[in-house]
Amino acid sequence: MDSLSDFAVKLREFQDEYNKRPHSTLGRPPEQMFEEEEKAHLLKIPSIEPALLQFKEPRRVSNDGYISYEGNLYPVPMRYCTKRVWTEIIYGRRMKVYDEAGKLLSEFDLYLQKQASRPVHPEHEAMNRQFQEKKTRVRSALVEKFISTFGEAGQVYLEGLRNQAGANLYWHLAEIIRYQNIYTTEEIITAIKECLNIGSFHKNSIKRLLEKKEITPLSLAGYNKTNLNLPSMKIKRDLSYYDLNESEAAIS
Incomplete structure (x- = not known):
C-alpha cells in the first residue's frame, strides 16, 4: 500500500x-x-441553527433595551426588553447577540475602554420623535380650545402667560379650563379681564378671584329620600378613571 x-x-x-x-x-x-x-x-434528525452549537453566555435585556458586557452597554431591539438573549464573543473583539431561538439580532465591535456615555438606542430616537409630535398636537389643541372658549380676553391673557409662565404655560391653560367644572365661562372671562387689568398672569390669580364669588348651594328642599329612584346595584367607579390620560401626560 x-x-x-x-x-x-x-x-x-x-x-x-x-x-x-x-x-x-x-x-x-x-x-x-x-x-x-x-x-x-429511523427518525429524522431535527435541524438546528449552527449558531446554537457555539458556546454563548446569557444576558438579560434591561427595560430600556440594553445589555451589559464588561461594564459597557450595547443596544438590542426593544421588543426583547426584560427578556433573555445569548451573546457570543468572537476573538475578544466582536459580540453577536442571538434570541433564544438562535436568530441573530445584533453585532457589535466591543468597546476596549469604558464608555464615556450611554450609547444612543436607535429605537429611542424614533419613539422620542413620535412622542414629541404627539405632545405638540395636544398642546396646540389646548391653546385652540383656550382661545375659542375665552375669546379675545383669553388670547391676550395667553400671551401674558407665555411671557411669564414659561415651561408651565400649558399646565396653567389646562387648570383654567378645568375651572369650568365649577364656574361659568362668563365668570372665568370676567376674572381673566380683572387679572389683565392688574397684570397678574397665574392660574391661582384667576382662582382667587373666582373663589370670592358666591356659589349658589344645591337645595334639597322638596326632596323625599324615600322617593329617590336609586339603582339597586352596587355602584363602583372603574379604575380607569384614575389613569393619566394622554393630554395630561403631554401637558406635564
Whole structure:
C-alpha cells in the first residue's frame, strides 16, 4: 500500500464485500436487513441553527433595551426588553447577540475602554420623535380650545402667560379650563379681564378671584329620600378613571 488513504479505500472495499455475506444468526446480509426493515423506522434528525452549537453566555435585556458586557452597554431591539438573549464573543473583539431561538439580532465591535456615555438606542430616537409630535398636537389643541372658549380676553391673557409662565404655560391653560367644572365661562372671562387689568398672569390669580364669588348651594328642599329612584346595584367607579390620560401626560 502506498499511503494511509490507499489503505482506507481498500478497507472500505473489504467491509462492503464482507457485509454482503449472510449473517450467521439472521440468515440475511445486514445491509439488506437494514434497507428492508430498519431504515423506515429511523427518525429524522431535527435541524438546528449552527449558531446554537457555539458556546454563548446569557444576558438579560434591561427595560430600556440594553445589555451589559464588561461594564459597557450595547443596544438590542426593544421588543426583547426584560427578556433573555445569548451573546457570543468572537476573538475578544466582536459580540453577536442571538434570541433564544438562535436568530441573530445584533453585532457589535466591543468597546476596549469604558464608555464615556450611554450609547444612543436607535429605537429611542424614533419613539422620542413620535412622542414629541404627539405632545405638540395636544398642546396646540389646548391653546385652540383656550382661545375659542375665552375669546379675545383669553388670547391676550395667553400671551401674558407665555411671557411669564414659561415651561408651565400649558399646565396653567389646562387648570383654567378645568375651572369650568365649577364656574361659568362668563365668570372665568370676567376674572381673566380683572387679572389683565392688574397684570397678574397665574392660574391661582384667576382662582382667587373666582373663589370670592358666591356659589349658589344645591337645595334639597322638596326632596323625599324615600322617593329617590336609586339603582339597586352596587355602584363602583372603574379604575380607569384614575389613569393619566394622554393630554395630561403631554401637558406635564
